[in-house]
Amino acid sequence: xxxxxxxxxxxxxxxxxxxxxxxxxxxxxxxxxxxxxxxxxxxxxxxxxxxxxxxxxxxxxxxxxxxxxxxxxxxxxxxxxxxxxxxxxxxxxxxxxxxxxxxxxxxxxxxxxxxxxxxxxxxxxxxxxxxxxxxxxxxxxxxxxxxxxxxxxxxxxxxxxxxxxxxxxxxxxxxxxxxxxxxxxxxxxxxxxxxxxxxxxxxxxxxxxxxxxxxxxxxxxxxxxxxxxxxxxxxxxxxxxxxxxxxxxxxxxxxxxxxxxxxxxxxxxxxxxxxxxxxxxxxxxxxxxxxxxxxxxxxxxxxxxxxxxxxxxxxxxxxxxxxxxxxxxxxxxxxxxxxxxxxxxxxxxxxxxxxxxxxxxxx
Amino acid sequence: xxxxxxxxxxxxxxxxxxxxxxxxxxxxxxxxxxxxxxxxxxxxxxxxxxxxxxxxxxxxxxxxxxxxxxxxxxxxxxxxxxxxxxxxxxxxxxxxxxxxxxxxxxxxxxxxxxxxxxxxxxxxxxxxxxxxxxxxxxxxxxxxxxxxxxxxxxxxxxxxxxxxxxxxxxxxxxxxxxxxxxxxxxxxxxxxxxxxxxxxxxxxxxxxxxxxxxxxxxxxxxxxxxxxxxxxxxxxxxxxxxxxxxxxxxxxxxxxxxxxxxxxxxxxxxxxxxxxxxxxxxxxxxxxxxxxxxx
Numbered sequence: 001x002x003x004x005x006x007x008x009x010x011x012x013x014x015x016x017x018x019x020x021x022x023x024x025x026x027x028x029x030x031x032x033x034x035x036x037x038x039x040x041x042x043x044x045x046x047x048x049x050x051x052x053x054x055x056x057x058x059x060x061x062x063x064x065x066x067x068x069x070x071x072x073x074x075x076x077x078x079x080x081x082x083x084x085x086x087x088x089x090x091x092x093x094x095x096x097x098x099x100x101x102x103x104x105x106x107x108x109x110x111x112x113x114x115x116x117x118x119x120x121x122x123x124x125x126x127x128x129x130x131x132x133x134x135x136x137x138x139x140x141x142x143x144x145x146x147x148x149x150x151x152x153x154x155x156x157x158x159x160x161x162x163x164x165x166x167x168x169x170x171x172x173x174x175x176x177x178x179x180x181x182x183x184x185x186x187x188x189x190x191x192x193x194x195x196x197x198x199x200x201x202x203x204x205x206x207x208x209x210x211x212x213x214x215x216x217x218x219x220x221x222x223x224x225x226x227x228x229x230x231x232x233x234x235x236x237x238x239x240x241x242x243x244x245x246x247x248x249x250x251x252x253x254x255x256x257x258x259x260x261x262x263x264x265x266x267x268x269x270x271x272x273x274x275x276x277x278x279x280x281x282x283x284x285x286x287x288x289x290x291x292x293x294x295x296x297x298x299x300x301x302x303x304x305x306x307x308x309x310x311x312x313x314x315x316x317x318x319x320x321x322x323x324x325x326x327x328x329x330x331x332x333x334x335x336x337x338x339x340x341x342x343x344x345x346x347x348x349x350x351x352x353x354x355x356x357x358x359x360x361x362x363x
Numbered sequence: 364x365x366x367x368x369x370x371x372x373x374x375x376x377x378x379x380x381x382x383x384x385x386x387x388x389x390x391x392x393x394x395x396x397x398x399x400x401x402x403x404x405x406x407x408x409x410x411x412x413x414x415x416x417x418x419x420x421x422x423x424x425x426x427x428x429x430x431x432x433x434x435x436x437x438x439x440x441x442x443x444x445x446x447x448x449x450x451x452x453x454x455x456x457x458x459x460x461x462x463x464x465x466x467x468x469x470x471x472x473x474x475x476x477x478x479x480x481x482x483x484x485x486x487x488x489x490x491x492x493x494x495x496x497x498x499x500x501x502x503x504x505x506x507x508x509x510x511x512x513x514x515x516x517x518x519x520x521x522x523x524x525x526x527x528x529x530x531x532x533x534x535x536x537x538x539x540x541x542x543x544x545x546x547x548x549x550x551x552x553x554x555x556x557x558x559x560x561x562x563x564x565x566x567x568x569x570x571x572x573x574x575x576x577x578x579x580x581x582x583x584x585x586x587x588x589x590x591x592x593x594x595x596x597x598x599x600x601x602x603x604x605x606x607x608x609x610x611x612x613x614x615x616x617x618x619x620x621x622x623x624x625x626x627x628x629x630x631x632x633x634x635x636x637x638x639x640x641x642x643x644x645x646x647x648x649x650x651x652x653x654x655x656x657x658x
Contacts, residue, residue, distance in 0.1 A: 003477050098422070107534055107536070109420075128523060130453065130455060131454065132451065144469070209520070213441065215427075217437075231546070
């Protein structure tokens, strides 16, 4: 896989490393429980979705909210926690899969969403662009920012996503008939925005130790989403069993490669934050990883019960929650593991560092 | 270390017996580009798709992953067996190909990858149903590699002009049919008649800013490659900038080519013979990406 960093730490040419300066999130206030969603299905399904996935509820957008407002809220939250202004951002990457702008019935193709976000934030010095990489979008943005900061091309940048995807669940509820439906995964989705600011780490504090990314495209057609034929928004069709199976299987050698690059063992990870699809899938993956890699991280994070699968934002919503709840210490080593349609495998390992001081403790 | 344009290639819908998909067109352009460079698909360590009008308006996975699988670029690489390929999409409209080049240039400069390709393809997802779609079905690809003996891409400038955001808009929206409660999602492309003039104005401003920052004398430009999805853009921009060198845009038949346009222009442009080439794309946003390429 493509790798950045490792045992040598900083970029050999510049001596620079990057770190997370702040994580922001924007979660809409309304919530929809799994019981409520399953009560809305067109057909009697007898699917015990909460037992199968661990998803109890998810946040869903309210009046006046869409992908852009969620992204903007998350970006502003991140800036409020960072010691920089919007004008200090040199690269602004929007990585949402969903692009609902100006209402929930409208998916924006052009202009790029980043143009509106840059203007609304006042990030007038930033190069702005949109990328799309399924649920690995934000992690792809982190990979790009980390690379550009390490080589000295920029000092600071932001990646941000706003995902209005609960409409996929509403569309799926009209078509799902049983547990074998290829739209079952859509019923786990929730709305949310997240943002991450990365900056040059002045003294290596809290730096990203290693980042790795690859695309195992032999599995690229296991999960496909496109505008719905039955109503506004999108439908997603997933071979959930197969994508989970190959995701777990292929993640093992990729984790080994990244850990070796950093000179780490698996049990030196304090928190592993995987992509949040279902609690059962995460637990199964952890069992397999432990067996194959030896040892296990001190903790692994599950937030899908509370937020559902928020697509490209899941790692950063989880990180934001744990920062707010004071779960981390500065020395904790966190591993973010992205497994997304593509099949995208992305891994980032970093120390929490000064991030812990930028959040109130809510619990 | 410089980023070198090793090859550029295009593939048009006319080359095929049946109406192609955007992915199939992109596959064809990528394969032609690799062949022209004498490389195999496994050489690609980075694959970026910049096309925005796609089969079924697909939003997931990244189209780049589908192209990667189709052309056989390390689809199942394992540790120890090579670096593999990283694929993702850039969605920056008509500036997407040059914006993708900006990202490839960054990852080449750091040594994270050694060879990358940017591919763009656009097709009408529902011919006869979509409203306002005016772009030809065409794909383009540009292959980039590192070379420490040549300067290659030496500067980029990416700017946005949100005051003209309304000039060029496209979206997929649900249209409810009267009576039976049924409906459909429909692509609409809406380009204001002022877009071309504003694109020229913004492109000129961006180029002059880039030239000022880089100490680039526009009179020294040997080749201008300029695209904005409107006919005549390259020649008009050359006149505004006072560039007398050849201006390469898309051919007459492909004058409205969208994300693939820079690759189409580069395919036939005398890049190797030019000491200083100026690459410019303008698109919705209004966005402009400009780059300087030196041989």
